[in-house]
Amino acid sequence: MAERPATSWRHGIAEEAEELAAGTLDPECACMAALFPEELLTATDVVLDVFEGELPRLGEAPDEQVFAVVERVVLALNAVDDAHNGSAFETDEREELCDYIDELLTEHGVDVVALTTRHGLGRYQLTDKWRKW
Template identity: 85%
Template sequence: MAERPTTNWRHGIAEEAEELAAGTLDPECACMAALYPEELLATTDAALDAFEHELPGLGEASDEQVFAVVERFVLALNEVNDANNGGAFETDEREELCDFIDESLTEHGVDVVALTARHGLGRYQLTNKWRKW
């Protein structure tokens, strides 16, 4: 199963906290907790929950239905980003979220390459129409 980006971010926070506690990381170099405050993680997880809830059965769904699920998820992430002054998701986070979408759809039977090709898009352009982050 595709790993949620928030799982990775929480792991980084915990790892950094361990390094700080052990004295192996200079506190001035610690940034994970500031990059991923709990409210950001919680609201991103809520969007992920809703997306994951819609995944079963998408392998048999029409292109329009798959795009509608992706659109709802991307718009939810836009709201998370807006609530964080447009700075919730930087390049690494955007890539993780897009990879998560691709992997999740694929795991549920959606041929993302064929889907996007049928609509004149490259595989990694699936979210571009709605994405503001």
């Protein structure tokens, strides 16, 4: 199963804290905790909990239903980003979130390539219509 982006970000925070404690990282170079405050991680996880709850019924669902689920998760992530002054998700985080959405849909039986192709989109354009982050 795909790893949640917030889980990866928490691992990065923990690794950075260990390096700081060991004295192998200059405190001025530490940025993970500031980039990923717990409030952001929790809000992202709440959104992804809802998304994951909708996945089991999507394997044979019509395209419109799949797109509706994608739209809801993207709009909810937009709200998280807005709550953090539009700077919650930078380039790497955006890619991780998009990959996570794609991977989970695939794991639940959605052929993302076929879905996007049927609608004149490239595979990695699945979230573009709604995404502000």
